[in-house]
Amino acid sequence: MENSTQPDKIIEIDLPKVAKNGLWITIVTLIGLLVVDGLINQGLSFTFSIWNVLLFVGGYVVLIVLHELFHLLGFRVFGKVPWKKMIVGMNLKLGIAYATTDVPMTNRAIRKALLLPFWTTGVVPAIIGLMNGNGIWLGLAAFLIGGAAGDFAMYKELKKLPDDWLVKDDPELPKLYLFKPDRNIQ
Template identity: 70%
Template sequence: MNELPEPDHIIEIDLPKVAKSGMVWTVISFILLLAILVVLKGGFAFTFSFWDLLLFIGGYIALIVLHEAFHLLGFRLFGGVPWKRMIVGLNLKLGIAYATTDKPMTNAAIRKALLLPFWTTGIVPGLIGLYMESGILIGLAAFLIGGAAGDFAMYKELRKSPDNWLVKDDPERPKLYLYQPGRIGDTMMSSTESKET
């Protein structure tokens, strides 16, 4: 944030509140997916073994990685962010995985990038799980839908600002800095050009 002016607005997410919301959405999603399965198939029967548990854990880790990868893809597709300007990592202190960029994006673009993983790692596995009658996929989908609670919290706050405002993600905390159009264009262009040459 050292080369940027004071933001016009700051969005900071309350992680304990988001964690509670995520747990609620995980339970609701799981119950809803099971109810849909009962309606579609007339019932369900799951078996669960030690190998299923290992498969669930491996699938969960893989989908978390994919969740962050789809954020990066969203930055590229919707915000035009170059791959070399993207960062992905794990904050053990906060207990979160993250994907970010040092390049500001429009509010409209970052909102799309925020929700892309919800569809690809939550809804799609849920639909496949329903089709295959797979309890593992349904459970994974529920966890990933609940895991998108932070993204939805940011999305909800971003909807209060105009689409053309610029949004800069904080690289270390669940915080977004918003700027009216034109406030950081010249500053960011000069720093962007120096980084990319």
């Protein structure tokens, strides 16, 4: 087994490009959800008020936190990473929330962990909003789905590689280090 710490491949995410894509995903998702809601519920029961703005902002903060916590849950469930080896936080300089670990996971496991928050904090609020005709939930869903643009970008790049490759997350940057499965990277 090779012991070199040099990765076989590095995936680095271009944050300005991801932010632009995230904005477009948010806009398209919001329009799509509003159209579907209009068809299902014959109109949207949403009024503009300070109270609704506060509910939206508070819900957004809660869902961002939950988004990162669902990454951690994904690390645990799919990657078998011990809780004590996980970190969640905010990088104010980059303007991003993050969840990370220094424990390598298989490509298959990290892809599942990347998409778990999309389903739980994006799709589930969209379903709730459509079921209730609630614009706040629909808006939150659109923002959280658009906010998963970085996860989608990483997933897209990881999907090009075999499931058994090992992936190590960079603790500070949106960057992944990939190693062939026969490597010892501990």
